[in-house]
Amino acid sequence: MNRHGTGWAGSARKDGLGGDQVSEEDSGAGSAVPIGAALDQLLRQRGMEDALVLGRVNSCWEKVVGPDIARQVRPQLIRGRELVVSVDHPAWATELELAGSAVLSRLAEELGEAAPQRLSVRVEPGSRR
Numbered sequence: 001m002n003r004h005g006t007g008w009a010g011s012a013r014k015d016g017l018g019g020d021q022v023s024e025e026d027s028g029a030g031s032a033v034p035i036g037a038a039l040d041q042l043l044r045q046r047g048m049e050d051a052l053v054l055g056r057v058n059s060c061w062e063k064v065v066g067p068d069i070a071r072q073v074r075p076q077l078i079r080g081r082e083l084v085v086s087v088d089h090p091a092w093a094t095e096l097e098l099a100g101s102a103v104l105s106r107l108a109e110e111l112g113e114a115a116p117q118r119l120s121v122r123v124e125p126g127s128r129r
Contacts, residue, residue: 050078053114057083057107064106069096076122083107083116086124093121 054075062070072092077084083104087093096103100119108115 050080053111053116054078056111056114057116060107060110064110065099065103073121078116081116082118082120084120084122086122088123088125090123093123096121 054077057075057078061075065073069092072089073085073087073096075083076086085096087096096119104116104119
């Protein structure tokens with residue numbers, strides 16, 4: 001416990017590492033915050049919104065594209081409003097490019113305004129899970 005009685009969140013290390021000191025007011029001490037909401041806030045504060053969106057895409061990917069495609073096509077990164085996916089064979093790239101607008105529409109249904117607006121496909125042989 002630190003001087004605020006809030007555990008490690010409000011403590012500062014003597015070596016200067018972990019210097020983001022959190023006061024009781026900032027941490028919401030005494031009120032529980034869901035871990036997902038806390039991570040979302042932290043990623044936004046750190047300018048990592050793309051990582052946040054990628055996590056959300058990954059969490060609903062199989063629902064959006066179905067299990068067969070999900071085994072072959074993997075979300076890799078978000079660049080602005082573009083989702084980059086990888087496939088291990090050019091045939092899957094063609095398949096996904098043809099279905100791209102449907103995939104983006106389904107992602108919009110799942111993610112709302114945060115959904116990617118463009119889709120890029122990379123062929124990376126041997127990248128199968």
